[in-house]
Amino acid sequence: MSSLTRDIESYIRELFEEAQEHQLSLRRKELAERFGCVPSQINYVLASRFTPERGYLVESQRGGHGYIRIMKIRFANAEERISHLDDLVGNAIGEQDARRLLTSLQERGLLTPRERLLIEVSLRYLDEICRTPFDVSPYKRDVMQAELLKRMIRGLVLA
Amino acid sequence: MSSLTRDIESYIRELFEEAQEHQLSLRRKELAERFGCVPSQINYVLASRFTPERGYLVESQRGGHGYIRIMKIRFANAEERISHLDDLVGNAIGEQDARRLLTSLQERGLLTPRERLLIEVSLRYLDEICRTPFDVSPYKRDVMQAELLKRMIRGLVLA
DNA sequence: ATCCATATGGTCAAAATACGTCAAGAAACG
DNA sequence: CGTTTCTTGACGTATTTTGACCATATGGAT
Numbered sequence: 001m002s003s004l005t006r007d008i009e010s011y012i013r014e015l016f017e018e019a020q021e022h023q024l025s026l027r028r029k030e031l032a033e034r035f036g037c038v039p040s041q042i043n044y045v046l047a048s049r050f051t052p053e054r055g056y057l058v059e060s061q062r063g064g065h066g067y068i069r070i071m072k073i074r075f076a077n078a079e080e081r082i083s084h085l086d087d088l089v090g091n092a093i094g095e096q097d098a099r100r101l102l103t104s105l106q107e108r109g110l111l112t113p114r115e116r117l118l119i120e121v122s123l124r125y126l127d128e129i130c131r132t133p134f135d136v137s138p139y140k141r142d143v144m145q146a147e148l149l150k151r152m153i154r155g156l157v158l159a
Numbered sequence: 160m161s162s163l164t165r166d167i168e169s170y171i172r173e174l175f176e177e178a179q180e181h182q183l184s185l186r187r188k189e190l191a192e193r194f195g196c197v198p199s200q201i202n203y204v205l206a207s208r209f210t211p212e213r214g215y216l217v218e219s220q221r222g223g224h225g226y227i228r229i230m231k232i233r234f235a236n237a238e239e240r241i242s243h244l245d246d247l248v249g250n251a252i253g254e255q256d257a258r259r260l261l262t263s264l265q266e267r268g269l270l271t272p273r274e275r276l277l278i279e280v281s282l283r284y285l286d287e288i289c290r291t292p293f294d295v296s297p298y299k300r301d302v303m304q305a306e307l308l309k310r311m312i313r314g315l316v317l318a
Numbered sequence: 319a320t321c322c323a324t325a326t327g328g329t330c331a332a333a334a335t336a337c338g339t340c341a342a343g344a345a346a347c348g
Numbered sequence: 349c350g351t352t353t354c355t356t357g358a359c360g361t362a363t364t365t366t367g368a369c370c371a372t373a374t375g376g377a378t
Binding site: 002003005006099103112113114115116117118119120121122124125126129133134144147148151152155156159 | 210211212214216218223224230232271272273274276277278280281284285288292293303306307310311
């Protein structure tokens with residue numbers, strides 16, 4: 001049940017909590033040694049867990065005194081937040097991706113479990129009627145799902 | 160009278176009771192082996208029994224260290240309230256009636272403003288697509304709205 | 319100033335692992 | 349006896365882990 005990637009992710013999150021900062025710096029090699037893995041494993045963790053989609057940006061520098069800096073994304077206003085979230089949803093989104101996004105939003109505290117449940121119910125129903133009474137193509141279904149999802153998210157941000 | 164699906168469903172419910180947690184993790188392959196069935200049978204059980212409409216959310220991850228996580232959002236036994244609310248929604252509900260009902264639920268503290276917003280956004284979108292791409296009759300639109308509303312309410316108002 | 323040794327981090331792809339989708343046929347139901 | 353629900357299996361996709369090889373920054377030597 002535990003995995004290297006998840007362990008490293010947890011460790012980095014702990015560092016964030018301890019630091020109480022919106023950004024922190026790491027040494028790739030050091031971190032890899034701490035977890036007894038190859039350095040590129042760290043890149044994998046960053047690429048899969050500390051993405052803009054999950055609210056993070058990563059910068060790095062090579063060479064002597066190299067570093068990896070992870071930053072939490074901050075928004076100046078609701079509009080920025082909305083456009084960020086709109087981008088995450090995109091023009092079309094499938095069931096799996098939608099669920100993943102909702103998971104991430106819940107983890108970020110932007111959504112309560114009940115709100116997430118409401119969203120999932122409505123997405124499912126939309127998908128269902130698109131299939132059965134109407135016969136919408138898979139891609140069009142994803143476009144419609146994306147539209148509904150974006151509207152709900154926009155509403156929540158402004159609420 | 161017993162069936163594979165029901166057996167697996169019962170088993171998962173037992174796990175919830177034992178764990179006394181609102182969420183639990185499974186391995187699809189393991190579970191399939193325990194019940195001597197193909198792994199996709201597990202997907203069927205999840206898709207038909209642990210839906211958001213029934214108060215559950217399911218997350219999963221593929222690949223190494225993959226898992227299936229089931230979360231119980233719904234609060235225990237509130238069947239009476241479900242049927243009561245179903246009656247309130249009825250077979251078909253128009254925009255005006257729907258709004259009245261939501262107002263009442265919100266006033267009774269069964270719904271937060273954000274949750275209500277989500278419901279209204281999705282109902283409005285449903286209505287919109289029923290008119291424009293598809294050309295659903297007014298009555299049918301009301302039926303579909305009622306159905307979506309009922310599903311959302313069933314999913315979460317229970318406590 | 320330039321070169322180069324050293325110290326970092328980056329990319330990519332293969333292999334292993336685990337879950338998802340879909341549709342056809344069987345079974346149960348009313 | 350038609351409809352819904354269940355079961356199965358073939359095929360598809362996603363994630364993790366590792367390692368070989370690539371790119372870049374720094375600082376001291378020339």
